[in-house]
Amino acid sequence: MASEPENPPIAIAPANGGAAEGEGEGKTLSKKAAKKEAMKLEKLKRQQEQAAAAAAAANSTEADPLSGNYGEVPLEELQSKAVSGWKWTEIGSLNEELKDKEVLIRGRVQTIRAVGKSIAFLVLREKGCTVQCVATVAPELVSRQMVKFATGLSRESHVDIEGIVFVPSVPIKGTSQQVEIQVRKLFCISKAVPNLPINIEDAVRSESEIEKALQAGEQLVRVNQDTRLNYRVLDMRTPANQGIFRIQCQVENIFRQFLLSEGFVGIHTPKLIAGSSEGGSAVFKLDYKGQPACLAQSPQLHKQMAICGDFGRVFEIGPVFRAEDSYTHRHLCEFTGLDVEMEIKEHYFEVLDIVDRLFVTMFDNLNENCQKELEAIRKQYPFEPLKYLRKTLRLTFKEGVQMLKEAGIEVDPLDNSMWANWF
């Protein structure tokens, strides 16, 4: 499959299509502005028709009467020229309810497969969700040249596809959405380079899939961690990474909402401070306009100041800096801390109560609202569903020591140095 089509695609903007024009936005535009907009669009349309005609004329080998339905959109046509009123449907929301409806979608071309010269399959991806699109040669709808244009696209190119939602009788493998789009129009709005360091198709593969194929005598591409990190932007496009980031956002959100509902106040404390926040050695030092300064290793001091400042209960979500030389695989010198500080009225159980409920709320909420994301992660990195008690188990120190003894681990409860190694 050539990475560039032989006949350069005709430069034409989606404005020329206009199939979705009826859906107009309008509501936010005044009548006058709408009229102005319409005139602008009319002008744009005329210009594009002229350009298309000229391009078609230049393309002497095989003139295509359907050339207005596909092609590359030149950059200048994409830069805030006009508000067309078109409505895009998110790939993640394509479902059987849209059967036979016409939709306009925008996404990256994840995979391209040609079946002879008359059918092209494209998997389009948006925010980690994928859908199969099929361009089949049909009179007055899809030309041979259009199929050729489709198969000639480079992977990860950004395209707009207008098409009809079709519900196949057999489930579709390998895409997140269970419908197929029958392509009517196809415009490339941003062409990716032909050779990418990572193919997303390869990057989504789990280790077990690779192993299984290897046992069957087939070698599948494995994208190593260093390649992933060197081309982080591409690797972030995998459904698993989309899921991880979205769940991370959700965790923060539940943390915040739960604490707010418990009377906590969110604060932001200084990260550039005059001394070290705790301990001392593993701190990043810097010059603050001639004075020595440190990056905060913890919001501890300022959280406590907030409590003494009568806030009662505070939390902070923000970066924490620790310059430790670590020899583990998972140490970070910078991480995002979810931090809590509260006044205790009588007993430290009050803190435990909050923490217990926080975690149960968090797990419940993720299970309820992040099924899709958890599934996407599980597919690439298999894991067991988390088990947790509705009421968190609470052991006394004595009970803990007793359990260790029963498990054959001899402990001296009074030896502090020993306990330090347990956490």
Next chain:
Amino acid sequence: MASEPENPPIAIAPANGGAAEGEGEGKTLSKKAAKKEAMKLEKLKRQQEQAAAAAAAANSTEADPLSGNYGEVPLEELQSKAVSGWKWTEIGSLNEELKDKEVLIRGRVQTIRAVGKSIAFLVLREKGCTVQCVATVAPELVSRQMVKFATGLSRESHVDIEGIVFVPSVPIKGTSQQVEIQVRKLFCISKAVPNLPINIEDAVRSESEIEKALQAGEQLVRVNQDTRLNYRVLDMRTPANQGIFRIQCQVENIFRQFLLSEGFVGIHTPKLIAGSSEGGSAVFKLDYKGQPACLAQSPQLHKQMAICGDFGRVFEIGPVFRAEDSYTHRHLCEFTGLDVEMEIKEHYFEVLDIVDRLFVTMFDNLNENCQKELEAIRKQYPFEPLKYLRKTLRLTFKEGVQMLKEAGIEVDPLDNSMWANWF
């Protein structure tokens, strides 16, 4: 008024009072644990009674049969000894509906005023909310010694007060809550030093109040900015500062919730980076384990990577570091940024639409849900209510230039350097 009472208050824990014991928590405790707890409390009570008896015997000058109703609680009695099941009422939630009810409140003593030897007025404060408490000598309820103990408390001491809610016929000036507490029990759980660098009573005063008093020939204490900053923890206790922090938290919350509802994902990007994020000179440099590193001046690069990584719409709330030498009064080398990045489908109006709606949502929400906080700020720092359009005014560049011209300001629309000074 002496800062220390002449007869040292009898050391007795609130556990000895027990008036609120009936309200028991219980629900979170198993029967066995509850029994254990009860036994523990019983033991504690015995110990305290013995201590009280011993103290009373030592205090030979004037024995008080009501000595169990007030006093200082020694530190060891406060440290997670037992879960009593007492229920505290937040000062901010004290209102007329609680009329004649018995409540237990905890707060700091903001002001103390004695009327002869038989009445003491205390203003108690919690999280910026204040309530007036009155201890009046009454047989078998409040002793003369108790009133003396109350008037001898140092300001900002932390106390527990048990009392009856009384609704006065005339509005109470100077406190946020419009009820009065008739003191029955009073325990100091943490004594403040007798002389504080800032009295909160003084710190809450507005400039206009001070000016007005001055014109009337009275000089009121003015707490200057440097004193406020040197004793930040005390200054944070003013209702205005409590309001500012709470509104800041609310602003962040509305920003986040609005953007989440619009399909944005919250991210956290690195603050320690290898190069400068934008421009170059005004950056904090540091040594990252032998390699040069900078503090991020903006999440710009990483936000854009997230967009290229298929997140579509992202936002970040986090610290931004700018090492600029500024000669203004309001420059910060470190501030919390509320940052947004989004894919534009067609036109930059899509960004303007989001920003418009975000601000209107934010203003509406603050007006609805932060009345109390806005009022507290307005009292110390008067301001006019914010006026804003439901639909944000949008001017074209041309219209803007025209308006400037009409206002007599000559501008050259093509001179970029000139526009730079406008922002």
